[in-house]
Amino acid sequence: MLVQKNVPLQGLNSFHIVARAQALAHITSEADVKSLLADPAWASEPKFVLGGGSNIVLTGDVKPLVLKVEVLGRQVVGETAKAVIVEAGAGEDWHAFVAWTLAQGLPGLENMALIPGTVGAAPVQNIGAYGVELQDRFESLDAIDLQTGETFTLNAGQCAFGYRDSVFKHSSSGKQDGGYSPIGLKDRALILRVRFALPKPWKPVLGYADIDKKMAEHCTDQPTAQQLFDWVCEVRHAKLPDPAVIGNAGSFFKNPTVTPEQCTDIIGRDPKVVYYPLPDGSFKLAAGWLIDACGWRGKSVGMAGVYEKQALVLVNRGSVDGPDGATGGEVMTLAKAIQTSVYERFGILLEPEPVVV
Numbered sequence: 001m002l003v004q005k006n007v008p009l010q011g012l013n014s015f016h017i018v019a020r021a022q023a024l025a026h027i028t029s030e031a032d033v034k035s036l037l038a039d040p041a042w043a044s045e046p047k048f049v050l051g052g053g054s055n056i057v058l059t060g061d062v063k064p065l066v067l068k069v070e071v072l073g074r075q076v077v078g079e080t081a082k083a084v085i086v087e088a089g090a091g092e093d094w095h096a097f098v099a100w101t102l103a104q105g106l107p108g109l110e111n112m113a114l115i116p117g118t119v120g121a122a123p124v125q126n127i128g129a130y131g132v133e134l135q136d137r138f139e140s141l142d143a144i145d146l147q148t149g150e151t152f153t154l155n156a157g158q159c160a161f162g163y164r165d166s167v168f169k170h171s172s173s174g175k176q177d178g179g180y181s182p183i184g185l186k187d188r189a190l191i192l193r194v195r196f197a198l199p200k201p202w203k204p205v206l207g208y209a210d211i212d213k214k215m216a217e218h219c220t221d222q223p224t225a226q227q228l229f230d231w232v233c234e235v236r237h238a239k240l241p242d243p244a245v246i247g248n249a250g251s252f253f254k255n256p257t258v259t260p261e262q263c264t265d266i267i268g269r270d271p272k273v274v275y276y277p278l279p280d281g282s283f284k285l286a287a288g289w290l291i292d293a294c295g296w297r298g299k300s301v302g303m304a305g306v307y308e309k310q311a312l313v314l315v316n317r318g319s320v321d322g323p324d325g326a327t328g329g330e331v332m333t334l335a336k337a338i339q340t341s342v343y344e345r346f347g348i349l350l351e352p353e354p355v356v357v
Contacts (some may be wrong), residue, residue, distance in 0.1 A: 001025060001035040003042065012225035013053035015117055016247035016330050021066040028091070030144055030151060030192055036065075037149040039125040043095070046144050048357070049190050051090070051121035055249055056355045059328030067146075069120050071192055074100055082198035085139055090120025091193045094127070101198065107225030108137055110199035111205055113232045116243055116250060120191040125353070126161045130232060131205045136230045139195040146188055166354055171176050184284040204228055210235045239310045247316030247322065247325060248307065251351040252335060253287040253322055287342075287350055288312030294341040301337065302330035332356060 009173040010016050013021070020040050025042075027033055036042045044062055046064035050056075071089035074097060078085035084106050088097045094117050099111045111132040117125075135156055144151045160167040160183070168191070170184035203222055206212070214231040215221055241248050258266070263283040266273050270293060274286035291297070292311040299306050300317060304324035307313040314334060318325025335352055343349050 001329050014243035017058045019058040021062045023065040026068050033144050041245050051118035054116035057328050058357050061264050061279045087195045088119040093120040096154045106198045107202045110225045110229040113229045130208050137196045139197040141194045143189040152262050249354045251312045252314045255284050255287045256348050257282050257284050290342050301334040304330040304334045
């Protein structure tokens with residue numbers, strides 16, 4: 001198993017922050033992981049799993065052994081009365097996989113089109129967009145234990161999905177929701193393959209203003225899956241910067257959830273606040289609106305800035321391949337300043353989505 005030393009990571013993270021991995025191994029199969037774990041030089045070394053690099057902020061060089069996941073493969077693996085089961089390797093590009101499912105005549109993932117990153121990272125973050133989360137289409141996944149080398153399979157319940165959350169984001173002894181989580185797989189597991197249950201019969205998931213506008217433009221209230229896919233891509237292209245052109249990690253903060261009382265209080269002070277009712281009676285606030293209301297749109301700290309078209313996105317104002325860009329420190333300084341502003345005005349502490357390394 002070839003392990004490279006002193007590897008540049010600027011091209012392997014979507015923020016295009018300049019950093020290096022002290023050591024990096026390309027993982028194309030389960031056998032690659034087992035080979036590393038059998039090597040005395042690497043078996044006990046700390047490890048960092050890297051997918052598409054679209055949800056991380058590098059604040060310095062990475063000391064643990066970086067495992068760059070490049071497991072490929074896409075196939076239909078089964079069918080039930082209610083769903084078609086499709087499987088993809090963890091290293092597959094997420095958007096390309098979504099496009100592939102539609103090309104096979106298998107809708108269900110179209111609302112999550114154009115989300116950056118890999119298939120293997122999708123369950124870690126429980127990605128979601130326009131009314132659909134990964135957990136809504138998840139069937140199971142295969143992973144390998146980075147300590148024992150054993151492979152195992154998890155279903156949705158075992159993944160403990162939450163809003164932009166899963167068992168893969170928590171350590172086994174880490175504090176979670178006021179208590180200690182008995183099970184956590186952060187830095188312990190590498191996802192190899194993910195399976196999705198695509199619903200039969202399919203029906204569109206609607207209810208978002210951007211999609212409603214597209215339906216009105218096209219004079220339809222029953223769009224096809226391909227239409228939804230195309231519309232989601234158009235909306236995201238209009239609102240979000242392409243990481244290949246402007247370094248970013250997509251939405252930087254989670255949309256906060258508040259009680260009805262908190263929501264009423266905020267509406268009383270700021271009637272234009274954007275919010276969405278949730279099934280449990282609570283409300284989700286649009287983090288981008290909160291940030292915009294605090295005057296951060298277009299502002300910068302060093303070479304890190306708030307995107308002019310969407311305040312929820314922090315960007316690298318330097319070139320994607322040069323040394324003049326934002327540092328991880330500048331990105332996090334900006335993020336903390338935004339958190340302080342929003343907290344002081346609304347009493348809400350925004351939670352970052354990306355993993356800070």
